[in-house]
Amino acid sequence: MIATPVAAPRYVYDFDDPAGGGRERLGGKGAGLAEMTQLGVPVPAGFTITTEACREAMALQDLPEGLDTEIDEHIAALEERTGKRFGDQADTLLVSVRSGAAVSMPGMMDTILNLGLNDAAVAGLATATGNQRFARDSYRRLIQMYGEVVDGIDAHRFEQALTDLKAKRGAAQDTDLTADDLAELLETFKRIYRDGTGTDFPQDARDQLRRAVRAVFDSWKNPRAEVYRRAHGIPDDLGTAVNVVQMVFGNKGDTSGTGVCFTRDPSTGEQGLYGEFLVNAQGEDVVAGIRTPEPLQAMQQRLPEAFQQLLDTMRRLEEHYRDMQDIEFTVEEGALYLLQTRAAKRTAAAGLKAAVEMTDEGLISRDEAVARIDPAQLDQLLHPMLDPNASYTVAATGLNASPGAASGKIVFDADTAAERGEREPVILVRWETTPDDIHGMIAAKGILTVHGGMTSHAAVVARGMGKPCVAGCEALSLDLNARTARVGDTTLNEGDVLTIDGGTGRVIVGEVELVPPQINEDFQTVLEWADDIRRLKVRANADTPDDAKRAREFGAQGIGLCRTEHMFFGEDRLPVVQEMIMAHDEAGRRAALDRLLPMQQSDFEGIFEAMAGLPVTIRLLDPPLHEFLPPLEQAPEKMRERIKQLQEANPMLGTRGCRLGLQYPEIYEMQVRAIVRAAAAVRERTGEAPLVEIMHPLVGFAEELRRLRELTVAVASEENDVEYLCGTMIELPRACVRADEIAEHADFFSFGTNDLTQTALGFSRDDAEGKFLTHYLEDGVLERNPFETLDQSGVGDLMRIAVERGRAVKDLKLGICGEHGGEPKSVAFCHKLGLDYVSCSPFRVPLARLAAAQAALAEKGAAYVAAGG
Ligand code: PEP
Ligand code: MG
Secondary structure, eight states: OOOOOOOOOOOEEETTSOOOSHHHHHHHHHHHHHHHHHHTOOOOOEEEEOHHHHHHHHHHTSOOTTHHHHHHHHHHHHHHHHTOOBTOSSSOBOEEEEEEESSOOTTTSOEEEEETOOTTHHHHHHHHHTOHHHHHHHHHHHHHHHHHHHHOOOHHHHHHHHHHHHHHHTOSSGGGSOHHHHHHHHHHHHHHHHHHHSSOOOOOHHHHHHHHHHHHHHHTTSHHHHHHHHHHTOOTTSOEEEEEEEOOOSOSSTTOEEEEEEEEOTTTOOEEEEEEEEETOOHHHHHHTSSOOEETTHHHHHSHHHHHHHHHHHHHHHHHHTSOEEEEEEEETTEEEEEEEEEOOOOHHHHHHHHHHHHHTTSSOHHHHHHHSOHHHHHHHTSOEEOTTOOOOEEEEOEEEEOOEEEEEEESSHHHHHHHTTTSOEEEEESSOOGGGHHHHHHOSEEEESSOOTTSHHHHHHHHHTOOEEEOOTTEEEETTTTEEEETTEEEETTOEEEEETTTTEEEESOOOEEOOOOOHHHHHHHHHHHHHOOSEEEEEOOSHHHHHHHHHTTOOSEEEEEGGGGGGSTTTHHHHHHHHHOSSHHHHHHHHHHHHHHHHHHHHHHHHHTTTSEEEEEOOOSOGGGGSOOGGGSOHHHHHHHHHHOOSSGGGSSOTHHHHHHSHHHHHHHHHHHHHHHHHHHHHHSOOOEEEEEEOSOOSHHHHHHHHHHHHHHHHHSOOOOEEEEEEEOSHHHHHTHHHHHTTOSEEEEOHHHHHHHHHTOOTTTSTTTHHHHHHHHTSSSSOTTTSOOTTTHHHHHHHHHHHHHHHSOOEEEEOSGGGGSHHHHHHHHHHTOSEEEEOGGGHHHHHHHHHHHHHHHTTOTTOOSOO
16 A cells, blocks of 8 residues: 655744634734735744644653754744854844633743843844943843743742842842843853752753654643633643744844834824834833833934834734734834734723724724724713722622722711711711611612622612622721721721622722713714614613612613612601501501502602603512511510511522512502502603503512402403513523413512512622632632622523423513623623613613614624623
């Protein structure tokens, strides 16, 4: 048999040689350098050794056969191209050897610069740059990097030698050392190298290169890279590519220089010249702060040709990548080289402006503009934020329960918050909040709780108010008698100033500068474009006419959840509610309810008017009754017996929701009556009938809803002929699997995913976060907090079953009103599930509008959708 000759695998590609295989093969950096080279953008010449070679090297524990020869051939080509020789003594070709994996792993693997220098070439470099000091410094850096990376010499030994020399010379900075000092340091470094390896520092450039490539491959397996991969879910078997790149020097006289630039202003997104430049300098000079760079404009006079070339290149790069770029460049003797270009990091405001303007310029489509905005970043614009330039120390971190930042004086109870909050900014600090604290929460600038999670009372209410909240900050401990809080070794007194950032969960002692919310025209424009794209409707969870108005301003298309219990806590109502609970019989309860009815009715009228033309879902009373009573120890004697009677070990699984409505039907009767009367009154007054949806909570059995629908219909028919829908929340696993039976009695379902998460996972929504769930998240048992981001494969699958079984019976209207309704990933899931709407707190409505559009784009297969979907 004749063997077919197999072509030897090829491992090395020049940047201008199309390799195919993209970043998986060439690594992100290599693919970028090749792309730019092939675009005609001036980048330093060089070549990439593929990730395949790294994988082979890992398997063989040696460089694969033929790689050496290939590298030699490419070095020869590089010499030809640059007109310099590798290992030459006069003006030598120097290269950097840089790792570069398919997925960016910043700083995790190794890089060696100035490779090719040796005892003779260092003198050549000094002549070429006219800078003896620089040449020696470059060489000592090579010995240090090479010694550490290739030969595993303890970095500390080099650092110590440098520190000792500085101390000897009385030098504060590295840059205070002279050329002579560096000559001495070089000798020390060479000695350290010899001590560490038993050999002299290699003088042969090719030998240096071969060993450096091998070491960079090996750095894929170093412990920090492994930890990073595990944390970011990057597979261990990808391997890294290695880029061998010509070194270019910006310090070869007045026709050289270095700089950074942005194609648009990274803080505002505006077009213009943004960047910095230094003539006759290296990037390190800027970093070390020895010289202050000039504005980019200065380059126009000093290096007009390179400047013009840079402007052209910036335009080309932005057009090619169709995004704002952040560019590093060097000019070596008049020749421009781009060292790096990447999508520029930008503020949320700049992201919006750039997206809108690039659309106007025809660079990107509206779809792309919408896809490009990170919904989480958008959130920043809606609330005050910590000034990004402020410096501060984080004292503790809790859950990022409601975004925005606030500074204020610490108060430990709601009454004090209400009282002092009128005069000065206060932060309400509690173990956890209860509905009793509402007046203090309204008065406070922000809320900090030790316990409680993303669906805790504090989190939900703060989010509804658009107020910062950090919850579950277990590092904090309160002594309410002494009126102090402790965090670490610090004791804080009432009145001390504290800053919280509800977007990150950070708690800072003292005041930090804030930047105000920035809702502007660009913001509106992008959201309007998003509205044209999305299919999902977005409603708001709102309990008051003011919240409803605000929700409308943010673009809400109705109310998906009006929690009526919040209306029971008003100062004028709570005593009546308590009277109702304390009553011994139905007649007593009805008497109290009769007094509550007009108050509820006027609340509903306000909400209906604020939401004219849009649907309003009103949920009947849900929480356990004891929530309306004071804690036993603080209660007056006459209340105690009743409080004891109502006490339950697991109130969240007890007498609440529709169970309450079935046991005390007069409560729901009053609420239904108030709703239909309010609807009739508003219709009378405005000529427009509100779109009313009456919702029953915590239904698990069809029979529960059958009876409650009967009650609803009976009461409504005693009143005016108002049209309404009658539906249920889906908050229990049983309701999901028996959705077909429940649908028989429902016009709509609304998924209450706070309770559904609690009941499906068996995780208490009051206790899990800050306790075992924090451990789960830190330890990687769970990737995400299920009370924040929907547990798609568990809770989400129950929802899918409910959708399928419910819709098999009738064309139900479907929505979600749990906190997940405003979280981008969960919104995307709801889109896929075919829900009609998501409902979230008013301040999250813009974010949900954007996330819903991104979900629609992802469904269309738009490859550029990055966030949310
Ligand atoms: C839910 O359970 O998801 C819900 C919206 O209701 P609540 O948070 O009021 O229990
Ligand atoms: Mg619920």
